[in-house]
Amino acid sequence: MIDIQQIRDHSDEVIKRLRVRNMDAAELVNSLKILDETKRQLQKKLDDTLAEANALAKQIGVLFKAGKGADAESLKEKSAMLKKLAKELQEQLDDTNKNFQEFIVRLPNLPHPSVPAGKSDADNEVVQEAGKVKKADEGALSHWDLAKKYDIIDFERGTKITGAGFPVYKGLGARIQRALITFFLDEALIAGYTEYQPPLLVNEDSAFGTGQLPDKDGQMYHVPSDNLYLIPTSEVPITNLFRDTILQEDELPVKCTAYSVCFRREAGSYGKDVRGLNRLHQFDKVEIVQVTKPELSYKALDEMVAHVSVLLKKLELPYRITRLCGGDLGFAAALTYDMEVWSAAQGRWLEVSSISNFEAYQSNRLRLRYKTSEGKNRLAHTLNGSALALPRILAALLENNQCEEGIYIPKALQAYTGFRYIQ
C-alpha cells in the first residue's frame, strides 16, 4: 500500500499520478487525510490518558507499600475513570483505524513517470522488438492441432479428469515441459538467483501481503476447510518469505527463483483467447524475485528484463517488450514490462512474462525493511517477473517451429530435452 506520508505531504501529486491509471482519487485521498488526522488526534488523547493512568498506578503502588492503603482509595476511583475513558478512546481509534485501512488498501501504486497514459493493452508502448516475426505458411497448424498431431498434450482427457484448462502433457510433451523448467532454473542460477521450492498453498496473511487479497479474491482457488489459497504464482510464497523482516543492508539485493505450479480461476474468461494453451487454470512457471534498495530497483528491473530477453533469444523465439500503460498496469506495480512471443499460427503476440517493480508498495504491506548503515529502517523495494511461464512458450515453440521433420527444438533446449525434434 501507499505510504501515508506521501498523502500527508504530496496529496496533489498522488492524485495527479493516479490519473494515469484513469482513476480519480481525489475523494479517496481527501477521506484518507481526514481519517489520518482523526487517527492522530485520538492517538494523542489515548496516549495522554494512559500516561496519566500509568502514573496513578505507580502512585497507588507506592502508597500500598508504605501501608497507606486507605489513601489509595480515592486514587483508585480516579483510575477507574481514566480506564473507562481510555477504553472509549481505544474503541474510537480502532474504528478509525479500520476505516483508514479499508480506504488505503483501495489506492493502487503510483505509476512510474514513464508509464504511458492509456486504457487497455492496446495502448501499451512497444519498447523493443527482436527476432524475425514469421508469417505462417499456408496450412500452418495451431498449437492445439499440433499437440494432437504429435500426441503430446491431451486436452480432452484433462477436461474429463478435472475440467477445462487442465491439460495433460504426455510423452515428449511432458519431457519438453520438464526440460524447459530445468533450463529456466539453470539460467536463473547462473544469473545469481537462489532456488526455492515454496508451498503451493498459502494462508490469508500471505495472500494479503502480496496484494492478491482483498483485490483479486475471486482469482484464486480457495480451500475453505483450512482457509488456504492455491498460489496463482510463486511470487506469493516467495515474496512472503520476507514478510515482517528487517534485512541487513549488505544482504541486498536478495535474488530468488522458484519453479512452481500456478493455479488461476480465470473467472469470466472465454473465447478464442482461452483455446489450447493460451489461458489455463493450472500451469507451470519459473519466477524470479528481487528485493533491493530503493535507489537500485530500476536497475534491477532492467536487469530482469535483460535476463528474460536472453531466455527468449536462446529459445529462438521472436519477441517484443511492451511498457504497460496506466490502464493495464497491475494494482501494486509502479512499472511493468510485458514480454510477448509471436505465435505464428494464431498470428498474434502472447504474453509470457510480466516484469514489475513494485517499489515500496508491497514492502509497506509486508513490513519488509532493511537497516541502513546509519541504523535506520527503510522499506525495501520488491520486484518480480516470470522467467518464464511455460504454456505460451510451448505454444509458440510448436507454432513457430513446425517444419517437415516435425517440431524443431531450439539448440539451447536440446541439451535438456535430449531430442532435436518432436516427431
Add this chain to the structure above:
RNA sequence: GGAGAGGUGGCCGAGUGGUCGAAGGCGCACGCCUGGAAAGCGUGUAUCCGUCACAAGCGGAUCAAGGGUUCGAAUCCCUUUCUCUCCGCCA
C-alpha cells in the same frame, strides 16, 4: 486424530501480580589496551505509533495472538494459534 509440555529481545535463558522493555550469558558494534590480533576491560545493542525537523528529548504500545480479572499483568483466567514429546495414521 488422542495425551502431555511449552511459546520471553538476533540467539540462549531468568523472571508467578507492582518501579520489567524485561536479570544473566552469547552474538554484534564502538572504545580502551596491542606493533597487529586474541584475551581482558568499558560502553552500547528491539520494533511500531504520537509529538517533532523521518534529530534529541518526552509520551504510548509490544514478553505467540485476541479477550478478561486488577488501581497495576510477561506473571492470574478464557479463547485461538504455533512448536515440541509420546501414541495413532501415513507418502
